[in-house]
Amino acid sequence: MKTVLWDYLRLIENLYQRSVSYWCREMEAKDIIPAFVSEIKGFLAQDEGLRLFELALEACSLGPCLEIGSFCGKSTVYLGTACKLKRRTLFTIDHHRGSEEQQPGQLYFDPDLFDSETGLIDSFPYFRNTIERAGLGDVVVPIVTKSSVAARDWMTPLGLIFIDGGHSYETVLTDYQCWHPHLLPDGFLIFHDIYLNPAMGGQAPYEVYKLALSSGIFEELPMTNTLGVLRRYKTVMVKE
Numbered sequence: 041m042k043t044v045l046w047d048y049l050r051l052i053e054n055l056y057q058r059s060v061s062y063w064c065r066e067m068e069a070k071d072i073i074p075a076f077v078s079e080i081k082g083f084l085a086q087d088e089g090l091r092l093f094e095l096a097l098e099a100c101s102l103g104p105c106l107e108i109g110s111f112c113g114k115s116t117v118y119l120g121t122a123c124k125l126k127r128r129t130l131f132t133i134d135h136h137r138g139s140e141e142q143q144p145g146q147l148y149f150d151p152d153l154f155d156s157e158t159g160l161i162d163s164f165p166y167f168r169n170t171i172e173r174a175g176l177g178d179v180v181v182p183i184v185t186k187s188s189v190a191a192r193d194w195m196t197p198l199g200l201i202f203i204d205g206g207h208s209y210e211t212v213l214t215d216y217q218c219w220h221p222h223l224l225p226d227g228f229l230i231f232h233d234i235y236l237n238p239a240m241g242g243q244a245p246y247e248v249y250k251l252a253l254s255s256g257i258f259e260e261l262p263m264t265n266t267l268g269v270l271r272r273y274k275t276v277m278v279k280e
């Protein structure tokens with residue numbers, strides 16, 4: 041009796057997932073994503089967001105998704121909307137104190153995010169508001185700390201990892217080293233701000249992207265704008 045009930049529930053879940061996939065194919069992704077996404081402070085272009093949404097939809101069949109660097113939640117809305125449709129969790133990691141370039145006096149400093157009482161950047165209230173507005177309260181699990189601290193006791197295999205935290209070489213490398221071992225076979229490892237031309241932007245994410253590629257455990261997929269997309273091979277060939 042228990043087995044029959046279990047099979048029945050699995051069948052219903054399967055039918056639900058198929059109808060979600062069908063519905064997503066029929067509708068344009070941009071009609072599913074909340075329209076206010078364009079108003080959220082952030083650094084993600086629309087084509088990059090839509091690609092994140094599509095990759096997350098696919099990755100959710102494998103496991104939960106994780107992003108490093110949420111800021112005010114722009115990328116979170118794209119990833120989280122896919123996770124919501126697929127009834128998956130999106131873990132988000134950000135200390136919400138801003139990257140080097142977002143500090144007072146730096147190029148991307150935003151006075152709206154400056155807490156004059158503490159003298160620190162605090163993007164968490166904006167992030168929280170975004171998640172509530174997007175109806176992602178039961179989807180997104182915010183982890184408010186440094187990426188390396190969150191990784192310390194991490195045990196959950198992941199279907200997608202999006203790296204968009206600090207942009208110094210050491211930080212991107214740490215994010216890669218801490219998190220890529222948790223990626224499931226067939227899962228996606230995605231880097232933001234990949235500039236093939238050094239004149240267009242900082243090279244640290246691209247250097248780490250190339251390092252990941254040279255490991256032989258990832259397949260390179262087409263880029264979208266500055267989004268570099270790697271997919272973990274299902275099986276890894278060991279060189280003799």
Ligand SMILES: C[S@@+](CC[C@H](N)C(=O)[O-])C[C@H]1O[C@@H](n2cnc3c(N)ncnc32)[C@H](O)[C@@H]1O
Pocket residue numbers: 081082083084108109110111112113114115116133134135136137138139163185186187188204205206207211
């Ligand atoms: C470029 S912003 C992320 C932009 C965001 N993905 C978007 O769509 O707008 C980088 C974020 O990474 C966070 N960050 C930087 N270094 C970090 C670290 N080591 N651990 C956790 N968060 C970090 C900063 O607080 C900042 O909010």
